[in-house]
Amino acid sequence: MASEQELQRLAARQHGLATRSQLTKLGFSRHQIEARVMSHRWRRAAPSVYDVAPGSIDERRALHAAVLSSGGLSSHRSAAALHELIDRPPLKPELVVAGATFPRTLDASVHRSRTIGPKDRTRIDGIDTTSVLRTLLDLGTVVDQMTLSLAVNRAIVTRKTTVLRLLAVVDVGPRMGQRGIGPLRGVLDHFRIDREACESKLESLLDEAVAAQRLPTHRQHRASVAGRRYRMDFAWPDHMVFVEVDGLAEHTERRAFDRDRRRQNDLVAAGWLPLRYTWTDLTQRPDEVVAEIVAVLTTRAR
Template identity: 35%
Template sequence: MQQVDLLADRQRGVLSRAQCLAAGLTVEQIRWRLTSQRWQRVHPGVYVCHSGPIDPSTRASAALLACGSGALLGGRSAGRELGLLDDAPEIVEVQFPHRRRVVAPAGASVSRVRQLEQRRHRRAAWPPCTSVEDTVLDLAEAANAAGAQAWVAQACQRRMTTPPRIEDALDRRARHRWRDLLKAALDDVVDGAESIAEMRYIRRVERAHGLPTATRQLRSVRGGRRRRDDNAYVVQKVLVEVDGQVGHVGVGRLADLRRDRASAVEGWLPVRVGWPDVGEQCCATARDLAAVLTSRGWTGQLRRCGPGCTALTAPGEHRGSERGGLVG
């Protein structure tokens, strides 16, 4: 029947028993499709309308229908639908209204959520899922501190949402384990940070040690190409590029080198910091950067970030865990 086929196409080849009956199929017609193996039963009362392999997207749709009215994909399942994750999770994550009780279908986890309708993504396409902002908050809730900040940075960097929209979603929640941390991370994103490494640079190196405030994501043309620099100290003409945990290798590394040469030709001093430099070696990084900035006219005063800070210790005097300086 055409109505059944259209609905199945919309729902990635999945139908519920109730939908089939509402569309005009009889119980005998449903049974014949199953016994002839034209359809597959994946959950009680939920059918896949073909006999081939069931891919992750189809499995997610089936779990939604098994959970009934008002259910949404959430967590990592919603993240994959929205493009925050590349790989499908092994377990389909489904959220449903708090007033209902649902037994988790095979291969899925379920959670009851108050005011779930407020978290629904306002798109018309199947499958229904949580909004980008609420998905980011769910993913952050399940992550460690660094991971929580990384989810916020990633969503904003990909232009999928904005800090104010995430903050609005956070304010609607009575509880979130990383509320204060995410509020600070959102401030960093507004300030121009686009990754967890850049957030750490702003907070642990620059602000904590009293360095001047850089211009974030400065756009310019150098060497005949458009550039965007992570942190530009315009007065001193110093560029600080922050590489993440992996950094650039191969072609990316060669592009970095060409970029640095083009900057140097126009009088800028390019400095690169890596992941350790914004973590356990942040005090040494601040000390070295202060020296660089001072050599180019900065007259400010470096300060300690805390009792154990080694930023004011001369290089070589400290024999603790910090040995770092700048990378590149």
């Protein structure tokens, strides 16, 4: 006997959708399925996929229906939107399938791949989709470099991945036969250059702001603390105060993040006071930054 309660639970997990095989397992006969479609209680959402809650609104339903129908994964721009790496999904669902078999009447952009491994798969909001790494690799084949660069930066800044992991994907890419290797490698090369340039520019901005106020400072000051040698961007040793500038993608590697926290904790334990400033601080309020530094130095001098 068909189970309505189990159907409701299934539909809740799948954006109001159910496949023919799932309905059969729940006890619905072919005749019952067709009868509900004919009576408009259900509607066909994709080949062998039914919308069993047609009154509700769900913007991801078309994508999920295409994934269920094809047996593939949400990919490329559709996956990038699910991972929140781009702002808008494509007008037509984008999928990747293993091999060449999928419903020919499926209203979706379908990419074929022979290299979909376990690490390439994940699930977001109940939808089977490509992993962040695989998504960025695929994305480079369908978007321009600027869009890919923004997606890579979002993935790193939101800690969905790291530069090291992306570089590892690029290194093994040729063995995977991926066309997206070249675009991703190009973005990563620019990312490294841009990050270094950004950090250098930030230090220059602070240097200019400090010099404009005739505030003497020590650049790249080194101190030995807890048996370790640390370098500080700007320091006032007599006051035990130092300033660090953080780039747009600072500490994108977990080990670098942990190392920086340990370094700062060691310096604080030794009596140093840290001040940190970002690109926004130094480009939008440089005078306030210097005033804050002067105020701290004045307090520490008492």
